[in-house]
Amino acid sequence: xxxxxxxxxxxxxxxxxxxxxxxxxxxxxxxxxxxxxxxxxxxxxxxxxxxxxxxxxxxxxxxxxxxxxxxxxxxxxxxxxxxxxxxxxxxxxxxxxxxxxxxxxxxxxxxxxxxxxxxxxxxxxxxxxxxxxxxxxxxxxxxxxxxxxxxxxxxxxxxxxxxxxxxxxxxxxxxxxxxxxxxxxxxxxxxxxxxxxxxxxxxxxxxxxxxxxxxxxxxxxxxxxxxxxxxxxxxxxxxxxxxxxxxxxxxxxxxxxxxxxxxxxxxxxxxxxxxxxxxxxxxxxxxxxxxxxxxxxxxxxxxxxxxxxxxxxxxxxxxxxxxxxxxxxxxxxxxxxxxxxxxxxxxxxxxxxxxxxxxxxxxxxxxxxxxxxxxxxxxxxxxxxxxxxxxxxxxxxxxxxxxxxxxxxxxxxxxxxxxxxxxxxxxxxxxxxxxxxxxxxxxxxxxxxxxxxxxxxxxxxxxx
Amino acid sequence: xxxxxxxxxxxxxxxxxxxxxxxxxxxxxxxxxxxxxxxxxxxxxxxxxxxxxxxxxxxxxxxxxxxxxxxxxxxx
Numbered sequence: 001x002x003x004x005x006x007x008x009x010x011x012x013x014x015x016x017x018x019x020x021x022x023x024x025x026x027x028x029x030x031x032x033x034x035x036x037x038x039x040x041x042x043x044x045x046x047x048x049x050x051x052x053x054x055x056x057x058x059x060x061x062x063x064x065x066x067x068x069x070x071x072x073x074x075x076x077x078x079x080x081x082x083x084x085x086x087x088x089x090x091x092x093x094x095x096x097x098x099x100x101x102x103x104x105x106x107x108x109x110x111x112x113x114x115x116x117x118x119x120x121x122x123x124x125x126x127x128x129x130x131x132x133x134x135x136x137x138x139x140x141x142x143x144x145x146x147x148x149x150x151x152x153x154x155x156x157x158x159x160x161x162x163x164x165x166x167x168x169x170x171x172x173x174x175x176x177x178x179x180x181x182x183x184x185x186x187x188x189x190x191x192x193x194x195x196x197x198x199x200x201x202x203x204x205x206x207x208x209x210x211x212x213x214x215x216x217x218x219x220x221x222x223x224x225x226x227x228x229x230x231x232x233x234x235x236x237x238x239x240x241x242x243x244x245x246x247x248x249x250x251x252x253x254x255x256x257x258x259x260x261x262x263x264x265x266x267x268x269x270x271x272x273x274x275x276x277x278x279x280x281x282x283x284x285x286x287x288x289x290x291x292x293x294x295x296x297x298x299x300x301x302x303x304x305x306x307x308x309x310x311x312x313x314x315x316x317x318x319x320x321x322x323x324x325x326x327x328x329x330x331x332x333x334x335x336x337x338x339x340x341x342x343x344x345x346x347x348x349x350x351x352x353x354x355x356x357x358x359x360x361x362x363x364x365x366x367x368x369x370x371x372x373x374x375x376x377x378x379x380x381x382x383x384x385x386x387x388x389x390x391x392x393x394x395x396x397x398x399x400x401x402x403x404x405x406x407x408x409x410x411x412x413x414x415x416x417x418x419x420x421x422x423x424x425x426x427x428x429x430x431x432x433x434x435x436x437x438x439x440x441x442x443x444x445x446x447x448x449x450x451x452x453x454x455x456x457x458x459x460x461x462x463x464x
Numbered sequence: 465x466x467x468x469x470x471x472x473x474x475x476x477x478x479x480x481x482x483x484x485x486x487x488x489x490x491x492x493x494x495x496x497x498x499x500x501x502x503x504x505x506x507x508x509x510x511x512x513x514x515x516x517x518x519x520x521x522x523x524x525x526x527x528x529x530x531x532x533x534x535x536x537x538x539x540x
Contacts (some may be wrong), residue, residue: 013491037491042494056471114492138487145490145507148498201505226501233513234502 008358009118015133018382025074026061026118028334033133034069038374054101055129075123077130078292078411079315081119083153083459084174085342085350087324088247089332091169094120094127099239101129102144111138115150115177118360132358139441141225141310144234148210159199162245164188168304168322177354183205198241212336235386249322249329254334269453276451281375281404282456284446284459285310288402290370291408297377301327301341307373308338317368320428346377347385364398376455379408380431383418389437397441403460408436411454431456 010018015033018024029037039045056075060192063071070092084093086090094117102112112134144150151235153173157180161169168188172180185205196264226234229326269277281303285293298316300323307314316339318324327341349363374396381387396403408415408422409431428437435444452458 015489015491033489113490143494143502145492145494145499147502148495151491151498201501206498206501208497209501210495213496213500224500224506226502226506229513230510232503232508233509233511234505236513236516237509309532330494 002127008104008356009354009360011355013114013133017132019035023076027058027072027074027132028063028065028068028072028074029070029133031053031067031069036133036136037070037219039046039110039117039137040132043110045105045108045110045135048104049101049129053126053128054097055105055132056123058132058363061394062227070267072132074130077121077123077128077361078313079122080366081122081340083157084170085327085344086170087321087341087343088158089325089328091117091154091158091161092125092242092245092443093332095150095242096239097129098150098154099235099242101135103232103235103239105135106138106235109138110135110138111142111144111231113148115153115367117153117173119185122340125253125331125335126341128338138228140228143226144231147234148182148206149179149239151206152176154179155199155202155238155354156180156182156185158242158403159193159203160188162247163190163193166247174264174350174353177359184212191285191363195243196241198237198244200240205214240299240454242314244445249325271451273450277375278303280448280450280457281373282306282310282459284404284448285312285371287446288371288404288458290402291354292369293371293373294367294369294399295373295375296346297374297380298327298341299323301339303373303375305336307371308336312338312371314339315463316341317346319345346381347387359387367399369400371402371404372396373404375404375406376408376414378405378420378434380414383426389433390440393441397462401462403405403442403458405457405458405460406450407431407458409454409456411456415448434458 005020007018007020010016014030015036016027019028046055053166056076056077058072061071061073064347083094086094092158098112098115098117105111108402113136113409114131116131116134119129119134120127124129129337132209157169157173160172172184181345182203184203188201189203194204194228241345271300282289285307290307290312291312293304293312293314294317295301295304295307295314298318299320300305301316304314304316304327316324316327318327318341321343324341324343325341330384342362344375349362352358352362352365354360354361378389378392381392396405410416410419410426410429427433438458438460444458445461446457446459448457449455
């Protein structure tokens with residue numbers, strides 16, 4: 001195997017690097033890290049973690065480079081998502097996974113060398129650790145080197161989401177690539193959170209300790225020691241602290257979109273109308289037979305489920321925290337492995353960021369679905385965000401080869417609401433204007449009126 | 465909260481940072497504050513963990529199902 005593209009996100013650790021080659025994922029392991037790899041297997045930890053689906057599996061391959069002790073081929077995570085795209089429960093599940101791995105590791109004489117949220121990915125609906133080399137040797141008496149990082153990546157954002165404002169999680173994680181600074185979290189959290197023992201110690205005191213030690217020379221550890229029992233105690237305390245954090249996805253406009261029974265005004269469909277729309281979407285999806293679908297504005301996932309039923313792996317994007325939270329919870333309950341709900345503001349998509357703007361890929365850099373679903377979405381972009389229709393067509397064409405798009409005309413009461421407090425400057429926003437704009441990028445394969453509404457469903461195929 | 469300000473004082477820290485012994489393969493900065501906090505809370509968390517474990521095994525013992533002949537199942 002020859003190394004081709006080094007993943008730009010794997011430069012930090014000198015123990016090895018991740019390479020991508022024709023859809024396969026390889027990891028080099030340097031000679032100095034060889035004994036640790038042996039220990040991972042000999043201790044039984046690898047077996048235990050992979051059996052429990054807490055760590056990705058790997059196979060050993062022949063390494064051509066004599067400086068390498070091993071070349072590992074990992075199972076592939078089909079879509080890489082980032083913590084600032086996760087809802088509350090996704091971040092919480094990833095945190096609990098990390099602590100579960102750390103507890104099992106300590107018991108087998110190993111310890112996590114880092115606790116970055118970016119080391120966790122969602123595979124078949126469940127979180128899993130993808131960084132095999134983040135497991136190192138546990139040294140008796142040593143504190144957990146990744147304790148601070150764990151608190152910044154998981155505890156601080158979860159506490160802020162639970163006690164201050166749900167939107168702070170995504171906003172701050174996107175800004176701070178190595179986790180939310182603890183002094184910032186401590187300042188933003190309500191004072192009453194100091195009455196909670198876990199948050200008092202792991203967050204507020206921790207922030208004080210950080211600021212107190214700044215400028216004293218940053219050596220990693222002093223001569224004090226932390227016994228194994230104490231370390232397990234710290235991990236257990238973090239676990240109960242994280243476990244106690246909850247956020248109830250209360251009624252937001254969007255998460256209740258389909259739940260307002262019989263209230264046709266909410267989305268202009270009665271249950272029967274929705275059922276008919278679902279049948280039409282299913283029929284169109286069957287024509288496309290996509291392997292991967294991106295559902296844009298997926299809400300709580302009614303149509304994502306249709307795509308999954310047709311056999312696609314689905315990424316379900318939505319801007320609303322409550323909608324993504326409800327969708328994730330329902331997928332988790334149903335053990336739905338083909339759908340991944342994620343948070344995304346399409347008017348300001350995840351950028352390429354991190355070191356040299358290459359560490360974390362932007363939304364478009366991770367694109368490439370077979371089919372995109374844009375149901376009851378276009379009017380929010382065209383009218384809610386003033387995006388010219390042609391630009392929306394260009395955007396969708398970048399994402400997928402096929403698109404199933406719902407056009408909501410101006411006479412629709414939902415659209416009228418968008419225009420209540422603004423001048424109608426959208427002359428091109430007509431059925432004809434839609435077809436002209438999208439016609440430059442796509443061929444119209446199907447055009448169906450949605451029964452008992454004035455809306456139209458299009459099946460579009462990108463022109464080559 | 466005077467404990468907090470004293471907690472962060474340079475005096476205590478300078479006492480604790482004589483010897484530095486990072487983990488063998490560490491590549492992230494553990495942060496002095498995070499390391500220090502763990503050392504300071506180690507006894508407390510260790511003790512709490514021992515009590516909690518003892519309590520849950522005690523509860524397990526009480527809840528352990530009793531067979532008709534009055535003997536307890538093994539390994540439950």
